[in-house]
Amino acid sequence: MTPPSLPPTVAAHVPTGVLIDGAWRPASTGRTFEVADPATTETLFDVADGGEQDALDALTAAHDAFPQWRATAPRVRAELLRAVFDTLTARTEDIAALVTAEGGKPLAESRAEVAYGADYVRWYSEQAVRFEGLARRAPSGANHQLVLRRPVGPALLITPWNFPIAMIARKVAPALAAGCTVVIKPAQLTPLTTAYVAEIIREELEARDLPTGVINVVPSASARTISGPLLADPRLRKLSFTGSTEVGAALLKASADNILRTSMELGGNAPFLVFEDADIPAAVQGAVQAKMRNAGQTCVAANRFLVHASVAEEFTAGLTEAFDKLVVGHGADEGTTVGPLIESSAVDRVEEVVAEAVDAGARVRIGGDRPNRPGYFYAPTVLDRVSADLRVITEETFGPVAPVVTFGSEDEGVALANSTPFGLVAYAYTRDIARVMRLAESVETGMLGVNRGLVSDASAPFGGVKSSGLGREGGEAGIEEYLDSVYVAI
Template identity: 65%
Template structure:
């Protein structure tokens, strides 16, 4: 099945099979699954549905290619990543259309994701040649200490559906830069973009005479069955996962058997704090970005809007007007600003959270219900009069709904902000330097935006604290997740 909005050239050459050892092919049992367009609910492509045997073949390939890839000079690894970066940027329109087709986000947003995702390749192309070591005389004077880094080994990368290119490149790029080979298990909801990125890596590696088994991809609708045997195989040395905290806990338990290096970017419940002295125009502008990017389907999306009593009504009214003016439409429609949710289940979850909040006394300032059209659309929504213990405040919404909760003092704001097991991202708006400094110190989150509604940057460390995960992706520490530190006493 094909999507008529995609270019004929892309449709003709888009891989939909498994990539194992540099070759595309069907699943072992030749089974497939359908990828649907969330704006219509209609199928667009059929993709190979990997089996456990396919996953083990992919690990075979990653293990076999590991010694040769590890021996490739860092400069050559760097140049490969830089070439893939250039090809992605050159095809931003084409790849953006593919993201819109399978993930639903507006075309402008999808194209921006291509550029953002490509930045991880450029960044780690630069980091590949900067793996620092150490040579120094021991304090005792009796020997020399030599410290180096080496690739951790074959890695399993499990990516989510909401940013299909950025989540793939954020893991593939540092792994390859460090000298690791990988097996990628993309989300069954949005596997197509990952498959295309993998083909670009494969073709560039082949042209350069480099190992083609460095990136292997096994899309599947049976994730636990397919990845389970990999966790049991001692050849696998690393797992990186982005997704829910519940699944992350399960994977960490599995990883413990072989003591796998583990990176976990898990759930969030980001507070967006508007202090009494905030610039409300700037706060509303930032709130639109922090809440509505990808229709709120982001782990760093603002989930709770904590607003000081003195400005709560004014902020809520301004924010509701701005939200109500957003154009909610299929991503391919000119002027679309908010696209569909990923699935019917996502719409049902958001609907339930809003209905529950209203039943507990919340007022709907704008939106509040699903849209009566094909696809999985929910109106961008602002709720006020929401209690701090409402389910819509304590759970991750993952949709275009903004509950506004009032606070009376700065101490109460921090208490509310930190009253969650999660700590991925947070946002705070204030014109006071003292308040900004306290926010940086007292908010329990791995990433904090001060007077900014967007924190993601390939050159900065991405990750959370508490139940939001382990490790960091991006920045100068991102490559560390794929390296072992070795000390030799000379």
């Protein structure tokens, strides 16, 4: 039976098993779990629920394929990734339909995500032949120094549910470009897109007579069941994780015994600063972009709107008007601009933090409730008169809620921006270039968007500071996470 949210041509080509050494198979556990459309709650597919043995079999395949893949010419790896990019681009509509079905986001956003994810594949197809090394005479003159780059080894990639193609692309592409083999643990809520993309890569490997154990996928309803045995196995040499800070901290501890190379893109609580000299219409437009992608369910979503008191009402009124024009609905429906949240508990949490804010004196300018329709929806919401100590400010909401807090001076605004353990991204609207440079020095963040609500780019380093993680994805830095330096004294 074809899932109601998917075209038959797409549904027929979605793998639902465990991928190990080039073959899709049922889980060794014999179990499956359901993947549902969050806009309707209808089941899309039953997916293999991988267990410990599947994880270890996948690592064996990655470990056995590693010597040949490491020795494969960089140009061959580059051409494979370029072919994957071409296929992803050609199948944009099919993949976008899959992203919308399992994740809920509007089709326009899903198409943009396919392009964004494919861009990482193209970028790293170009980087695969550009590893930088070093050859020079030592300062003492006694010998020559040679620095070579080589792949770290088999890598475990654990991805979140909110960007099912982009998150896997920006991990798999640099790993394969560097010469690493991979085991992928996709998110339980959105494993279908990952499986579809993995099949594209598997087909390209097979067509070139390259080891199919280069890429392995183990979906599971229990992430710990997969990560635990793999992190304890000395054959694994690298972990890349995107998700919550709490889980990231636990994975870092589990990675310590085998001294794994780790990359962690963790939680955020992005401030959106609007200064008194800002272009307010542009700030409103940027705020909608920074807040409402995927209904606010992104790690780089603006979570706290910190607005200079002199322009607070103008900005809040403009944001309220912009939110009023948003259209809530099924992502596949024409005209929809805001889809559902991913599951019922996500709606419950958003409802809870908004109610807490209102009880404490916040004012609802628009929204503040659940639409009367099936699925996991919450109305786009603007709050003002918000106290900075409320959970809607101090915690990452991960929903379509924009709370506005006012400040008086630049120093006060920066202090509010920095008053959190997180530092993934920040946004600032101002016409003062001297202030921009001060913010670049003073705001504790890994990324800063100035007069724009979008910062992500395949060619730029993506990552945070403090509790938002370590390491970078994207740009030249992204491939460094999968490479070791070898110094040779001659």
